[in-house]
Amino acid sequence: MPKTPSPTARKSRKQGRRSPLATISLLAVGLLFTGGAFAAFSTSTASAETPAVVSAASVEDGKKLFQANCASCHGLDLEGTEDAPSLIGVGAAAVDFQVGTGRMPMQAHGPQAPVKPVQFTDDQIKSMAEYVATTAPGPGIPDESLLDGEGDVANGAELFRINCAMCHNVAGAGGALTEGKYAPALTGVAPEHIYEAMVTGPQNMPVFSDANLSPEEKRDVISALKFMEANPSPGGHTLGSLGPVAEGLFLWIFGLGSIVALTVWITARSN
């Protein structure tokens, strides 16, 4: 279990808002408060997580934010209500994914929470994640080393085709599910959110536990997705990577359309 926190990585993500000294002191406080509890409770699913860096102040902030923005549906003690599930044990990863992609807080009840503009700052999201994580153990925010996109692209692409493509489409263009639910497109999604989605299984997505896809394999999947995103299609414009439907529609409208326009031009009388 990579329990050792990596301050450099944290720092690069926090973009230097705190001084290194503050980070170290925060680390110390955080470990003191929660490290023992985490070690006692952590399960195999938590093997890939980096421990959340928790401070009492941050947790307190998170609690306040939670009570102000989330508790009406999820309950004051995360126990859930009729409208929304309990958040006990969902871990920091779930909060970071749901709030970090703008899905939460939900705007309206529907088959699925859509991606929206993010409602909170990074710090606020991290505070809420820490608060949720302190109440019960759960999957944490993944380590930077798993998100670098330097994994085995070929292996990742194969794993993606086997595990993900039936909902998300082979090119990650998204697809339909039942009753108005859908698997969203995966282009432009941040690596940590992809990782968090796999470990937490948000909304209609199944959980891909570490026993199912190891952290290394998850890294490969992310690498494959990022490779596809970074390398434009060698064949030209992809027409949304939607497959033969888009191709057929394009051919009928633009292909045959321009041909018909040309036939009209050719046979036009010169009067």
Place this chain on the structure above:
Amino acid sequence: MNTVTAPAEPTTPTPTKKSGGFTATASNYIDERTSISTAVKELGRKIFPDHWSFLLGEVALYSFVIILLSGTFLTFFFQASMAEVHYEGSYVPLKGIEMSAAMASTLDISFDVRGGLLMRQVHHWAALLFVASIGLHMLRIFFTGAFRKPRELNWVIGFVLFILAMAEGFTGYSLPDDLLSGNGLRIIDGMVKGIPVIGTWTSFLLFGGEFPGTDIVGRLYSLHILLLPAIILVLIALHLLFVVVHKHTQFSGPGRTQQNVVGYPILPVYAAKAGGFFFIVFGVVMLIASLFTINPVWNYGPYDPSPVSAGTQPDWYIGFADGVLRLAPSNWDIVLFDHTFSFGILIPLAVVGLFIVLVLIYPFIEGWITGDKREHHILDRPRNAATRTAIGSAGVTFYAVLWAAASSDIIATHFKVTMEGVIHTLQVLLFVGPVLAYFIAKRTCLALQKKDRSIALHGYESGRIVRLPGGEYIEVHEPVDEYERWNLVGHESYQPLMIRPNSRGRITVAQRTRAALSRWFFEDRIDPVTQGELESSHDHH
């Protein structure tokens, strides 16, 4: 020949320039040995009328030529084998992955053969255009009534070509052995297996054992590059031969009769136009192929029976068959005598089969109903054959609903509606849509006929209001000129057939049916303006 026609010209003694240069000598040489000049004279003076919709079949022909050319290039590099290899080409996300030789060679064509990807895309886009232009060509033939005597057989040949083109497309789609094509074959396999008694055996015969086996790509390849193109070529030749024999149809117009064809001769005008048009079609296909990805097999990866991608669809022309499966209720399995009958597959198969047969034999059905045995070389304006146009619209709607159903999932995600909603709506539309289309089209046609009639009789509303000396206001109607009026009054009007006893004095059931159908066809009609009506209307103005 030249020496006779131009003897006065002072000829120089140089032998090459004596009789018009190399071309003349060469053509003379060839003509003396093949007598080709009679054929050229005959064909070259063939007249083709000019209308943009008459070029759609040509588009199909040219796409086919493009497909042959690009396909030949592809055969140089494609390996129709399902032997397992590890991909070692230059596309990183598939490096080291196990796949069939067919898939690996397709990737090599895409990434390692110079110009290979462009040729693949040209081939595939041209194939889509081929079937699409055949479809549009067929619609033109249908709605203008160009399938009537003497062209019924040519309609059948053309429709068989359409089916064969779909078969060509499907076999080609299945060749790369990627995930998408494998999924498509799996659906075919499932459909075949759903046929009672012979299904399982047929599937084993087709795939050489349990799906997917190791034979299917090689077999499809033989069909795709040998058998099907050969049949298509022969049928195209026959199709064109019939066009020459029957002469081309034309729209009605002053000076155009059932006995003549008004247009340009093949040589030189039409040949130049058509030749140029080939390059235009080629150019459009090239442009599309070089700018837009089609069938990115590298995304789909090698076929593996376990994964299925979201958004898996066949190419557009097989879409209607996919759609009918999607629209069939999934719980139609009935167990009888220890055998499962999958009516969710059998009924769609029957529906599609029936639809295809009806389209195939439509000319004969209509010919029988109308009892019209005359030859027709003048095309109908769709509005003047209201019932046919309505039937066609219903057929197009039926097809379009099936077609849309094939993309039910894409419609659901892109219009943010539920998949069940899309499917249920289309299920209802499949039955209601054609009926609605029928009546809307028929009423629209009749209304247009009425409008034509009133324009022929009273001319256009000019929008000019004139006050007469007596104080009366009238709007001035401008009469149509004679050329235009021809188009408005030139069509024929049919009347329902009368029931008549046959030679034995009996009225058969067939005759009753025929009379009923004929009444359905022609009961609602607007008679074209007669000479008398026209003259009396002129007296008024």
